[in-house]
Amino acid sequence: MSDQGTKLNPRRSFIATAGAGVAGLGFTVIAPGLHLMAVAGDANAANAATDARKAGTAASPTVRWGLLIDANKCAPGCTKCIDACHTENGVSEKLSDPRQNSQWIRKIELVDRRNGRVTQLPMMCQHCANPPCVDVCPTGASMKRADGIVLVDRHTCIGCRYCMMACPYKARSFVHTPLHDQNPEVPRGQGCVESCTLCVHRVDKGQQPACVESCPNGAMTFGDLLDPASAIAQRIASVPTTQVRADLRLDQGVRYQGI
Amino acid sequence: MKLLRILVALFAAFIAVSPAPTLAGDGGRTATPVIAIANPGHCVAPVEEMRRNHMEMLKHQRDRSLRQGIRGEPTSLNACIECHASKKTGSVLGSNDNFCQSCHAYVAVKLDCFECHQPKAGFKAAGVKP
Numbered sequence: 001m002s003d004q005g006t007k008l009n010p011r012r013s014f015i016a017t018a019g020a021g022v023a024g025l026g027f028t029v030i031a032p033g034l035h036l037m038a039v040a041g042d043a044n045a046a047n048a049a050t051d052a053r054k055a056g057t058a059a060s061p062t063v064r065w066g067l068l069i070d071a072n073k074c075a076p077g078c079t080k081c082i083d084a085c086h087t088e089n090g091v092s093e094k095l096s097d098p099r100q101n102s103q104w105i106r107k108i109e110l111v112d113r114r115n116g117r118v119t120q121l122p123m124m125c126q127h128c129a130n131p132p133c134v135d136v137c138p139t140g141a142s143m144k145r146a147d148g149i150v151l152v153d154r155h156t157c158i159g160c161r162y163c164m165m166a167c168p169y170k171a172r173s174f175v176h177t178p179l180h181d182q183n184p185e186v187p188r189g190q191g192c193v194e195s196c197t198l199c200v201h202r203v204d205k206g207q208q209p210a211c212v213e214s215c216p217n218g219a220m221t222f223g224d225l226l227d228p229a230s231a232i233a234q235r236i237a238s239v240p241t242t243q244v245r246a247d248l249r250l251d252q253g254v255r256y257q258g259i
Numbered sequence: 260m261k262l263l264r265i266l267v268a269l270f271a272a273f274i275a276v277s278p279a280p281t282l283a284g285d286g287g288r289t290a291t292p293v294i295a296i297a298n299p300g301h302c303v304a305p306v307e308e309m310r311r312n313h314m315e316m317l318k319h320q321r322d323r324s325l326r327q328g329i330r331g332e333p334t335s336l337n338a339c340i341e342c343h344a345s346k347k348t349g350s351v352l353g354s355n356d357n358f359c360q361s362c363h364a365y366v367a368v369k370l371d372c373f374e375c376h377q378p379k380a381g382f383k384a385a386g387v388k389p
Contacts, residue, residue: 055331058323079388086386094387145328153325154375182377183384184337189375204330 052206064148064253065198066127066225067212068232068241072258073219074107074120081105081122084214088199090183095176102173102188104196105211110259119259122211122220125150125171125196126244127253133163133172142193148225148253149198159191168245171195198222198253225253292365293356297346303333313339317372336376344380352378 053059085105086092095101105124111117131150133142141157144150152163152172164172172195179189185201188194199209207213212220223232235241241255302309304316320334343358344351351359352373359378363370377384 053328053330056329059328083386083388086388087384088386090384090386092385092387143326145326147328151325155321155325178374181382181384182375184340184377184382186384187375187377192375200328204328
């Protein structure tokens, strides 16, 4: 709430004062039992780094990492999240057939033909609770970690690409050529399928995924969906959000607002 | 009979003065792997154990790290590389003088780790624009 608003409207100052008492809870009391959730503001500030997991401890099922993407804040033509993802994960190959390039995250433009409304939709692995890629994997390489992050174990991946066919979001890519410029923390190589890891190497250190950190508009919120105090859980509880193809009942960890 | 005794004595004398046979690994004409360690004495386990079991240690660690998400274990391929990368080329691969390749080329065991893992120490990946 701006200072100017407070000066002009005594009612607003009352709301601000009433809100101050519960400021720690992140909402303002409008009337008894009626709360105005703090939604606006610098969304990336709400993305405070999560705690790094202690060395030697396993990922816990009491945590479920998720992502909330506000399509209204996603600027047309901006590729900052894709650039950051590629830099972080060392995706550097440019093949003669661009359809064969790895795509960890891509932007889809949805156009409503009736009224011309354009929606930006960043799309990546949706980190499903019931992932079809894990169901179909013949070697058990496609797996879901205890904290909900869906990964490919390249040590056992045979590159059959069954998971690529099973994924409703086309989130997975196959690496077609030998690679040399991998990030030491993100091993990847020819003959294996790969997809967004939710920057698992960063998350385990208590950092945000690269795309979330890079978004200039704060369109992405990362956090623990199971922790009611987390910024992402509070947003999901307060604003309408959707899962893409929720009818498939995969319970995706990536949710969208404004699509 | 006397002749036989003389022969036996001569044979014994020949054995006594002939040089001891050369063992493989003593150098000389036998090829040996180059094991140059810039920072000796800081390894996670004694040399004998590392030589025999490093592959098992890495295999179990990789499963714990990836599947269970356990980080910061003493055995880690990246930690091996940080310490063992050649001071000249910054890599554990690339020439038969470099740590991993040296032994693996010597015993003709295929080194699959670096099909996916980065063999250079302190490497920073740069992506491309989409």
